[in-house]
Amino acid sequence: MKNKSTGILLLAVVLLGIIALWVMKTDSSKGGGKAFSDFEIENVENITKFVITESTGNVAELEKVGEEWRLNGKFKARPENVELLLKTFKHIAVQSAVPGELKKTVVANMAARNKKVEIFENGELTKTYFVGSPTKDHYGTYMLLEKNGRKSSEPYVMHLPGFNGFLESRFFTNENDWKYSGVFVYDPLEIASVEVEFPQKPSDSYRINQLAKIVSLLDIDGNPIEGANKTLVENYLLNYEKIYFNRIADYSEKQVDSILAVSEPVYTLSVTDVSNKKRTVDFYLKMSDNPTVNEVTGEKNIWDTDYIHGRIRGEKELLVFQYFALGNVFAPKSYFIQ
Numbered sequence: 126m127k128n129k130s131t132g133i134l135l136l137a138v139v140l141l142g143i144i145a146l147w148v149m150k151t152d153s154s155k156g157g158g159k160a161f162s163d164f165e166i167e168n169v170e171n172i173t174k175f176v177i178t179e180s181t182g183n184v185a186e187l188e189k190v191g192e193e194w195r196l197n198g199k200f201k202a203r204p205e206n207v208e209l210l211l212k213t214f215k216h217i218a219v220q221s222a223v224p225g226e227l228k229k230t231v232v233a234n235m236a237a238r239n240k241k242v243e244i245f246e247n248g249e250l251t252k253t254y255f256v257g258s259p260t261k262d263h264y265g266t267y268m269l270l271e272k273n274g275r276k277s278s279e280p281y282v283m284h285l286p287g288f289n290g291f292l293e294s295r296f297f298t299n300e301n302d303w304k305y306s307g308v309f310v311y312d313p314l315e316i317a318s319v320e321v322e323f324p325q326k327p328s329d330s331y332r333i334n335q336l337a338k339i340v341s342l343l344d345i346d347g348n349p350i351e352g353a354n355k356t357l358v359e360n361y362l363l364n365y366e367k368i369y370f371n372r373i374a375d376y377s378e379k380q381v382d383s384i385l386a387v388s389e390p391v392y393t394l395s396v397t398d399v400s401n402k403k404r405t406v407d408f409y410l411k412m413s414d415n416p417t418v419n420e421v422t423g424e425k426n427i428w429d430t431d432y433i434h435g436r437i438r439g440e441k442e443l444l445v446f447q448y449f450a451l452g453n454v455f456a457p458k459s460y461f462i463q
Contacts, residue, residue, distance in 0.1 A: 161270040161277035164254065166214045166244065174245040175210065180238050183298040201305040213285065213295055214244065220265045220284040231267050231280050234258060240296045259291035266292040301373040301442075308406060308437065308444070309368035314338065315398050316362055320345065321454070322393040329457035333358055342461055353461045361461070364452045365396055370444035374434065381443045385409070385436070392455050408455075409434040411445070 166172065174188040186197050187207060194202040223231050235257040242254040257267035257280070265282040283292060297303075316335055322345065323329040330345040340362065342353040376384070390407040397403040413429040433451075435444045453460070 159275070159277065160279035161272055161275075162219050162279075162281055164217045164219070164252070164268065164270055164281075164283060166246070166252065168246075169211045169215045171246040172211065172214065172244060173248055175214075176241075176243040176245075177296050177298050178241040178243075179298050180240070185298040185300070185303055187303070196300065196303045200300070200303070202303050203305050206303060210295060213292065216285050217283055217292070218286055220282045223267065223280050223282060228280065231257065235267060235269060235280065240293065242296055254296075256293050256296050259293055263291050264289055268292075304373065306369040306371075307367075308370055308435070309365045309394070309396055309404065311365045311396065311398060313362045313366060316365060316396060317399050317401070318397045319362065319365065320393075320395040321456075322390075322395075323457065324390050324393065326457075329459070331458040331461075333362065335362065342458075344458070350458070350462070352463050354463050357461050361453070361456065364454045368446075368451065368454070370435065371432065371447045371450070372445050374443040374445050376443055378441060381436075381441065384434075384443065391433075394454060405438045406435045407438065408446070409436070409443075 172189075174186070176187070177185045184197070187202055187210075188195050188198070194204065194207045196202040235255055238258070240254075240256040242256060243250055244252045244254070251272070253271040255269040255271065255276075257269070259266050260282055265284045267280055268283045269280045270277045285292065314335075318335065319333045321331055321333075327345070331350065332343045332345055332347065334341050334343060340355065340358045342350045342358050344350055374381070388409045391410055392408040393405060394408070395403060395405040411429040411432050411434045413427055416425055416427045418425050431448060433446050433448060435446050436442070437444070
């Protein structure tokens with residue numbers, strides 16, 4: 126029993142040693158034991174890549190390709206998320222040093238759980254953040270800096286001046302949270318045609334063609350529709366400047382297939398641009414998380430009145446759109462008739 130206790134004690138000592146080395150590891154030939162606090166990056170326009178790695182092993186690699194940021198070499202990244210981190214890199218500042226009595230605890234916690242953020246400028250790794258937990262008041266975040274392969278001897282409490290909150294949540298790795306959310310994002314003058322189909326009521330379907338800035342309303346078979354309000358038709362195309370999904374539905378591929386197997390689209394939108402590229406999205410009613418009952422009729426409404434599912438043809442994910450953000454894209458043909 127005594128030998129077992131001695132073994133546990135030795136293991137604890139070794140673990141504490143590893144944690145200490147994690148922070149104190151430096152290259153003595155280059156002057157080790159230094160405290161680095163220059164987290165900020167003045168010229169963020171020089172940042173060409175950053176890699177976020179969680180202690181769970183999840184990774185998000187963001188790299189600038191031309192004028193576009195790409196995620197894990199596969200997807201276009203959300204520009205607003207990239208911009209948020211670039212602003213963080215530029216304005217991040219030391220709020221305070223970590224008090225001596227807390228330093229061991231902070232270091233141990235960061236060794237066990239952290240997010241590693243590697244920042245590349247003009248293709249070269251220049252700084253690495255180790256991002257720990259928020260402070261107790263949630264106004265700061267424990268972080269440690271590494272430069273040229275050497276870790277700082279001191280962790281710091283970091284913040285953004287003027288921002289009351291912690292920074293850890295900004296460094297995430299979930300692909301679904303990073304993916305660009307634009308679905309129909311067009312200059313209206315670059316739209317050649319829009320098809321709006323109502324599979325359950327085909328008589329409401331129609332097509333809008335645009336040629337040399339002149340729009341025309343047609344039925345789904347391509348026949349001109351008389352009495353259309355030209356202004357309403359022109360304004361309708363403005364909807365397609367900024368149509369974004371709200372989020373990617375948290376379903377497995379099997380669940381998506383199951384949902385689609387028992388559903389049929391209620392709307393289908395197709396946009397063809399002037400270069401003849403076409404994108405089609407099928408929309409499906411979404412089950413409500415909180416079904417309501419009509420107090421007058423007693424009928425139960427199982428469908429969500431705020432959100433609707435959509436799926437881009439050729440892609441696997443089921444997306445969630447907010448009705449409010451979609452404007453009047455689901456307007457029937459009669460909407461345009463005087």
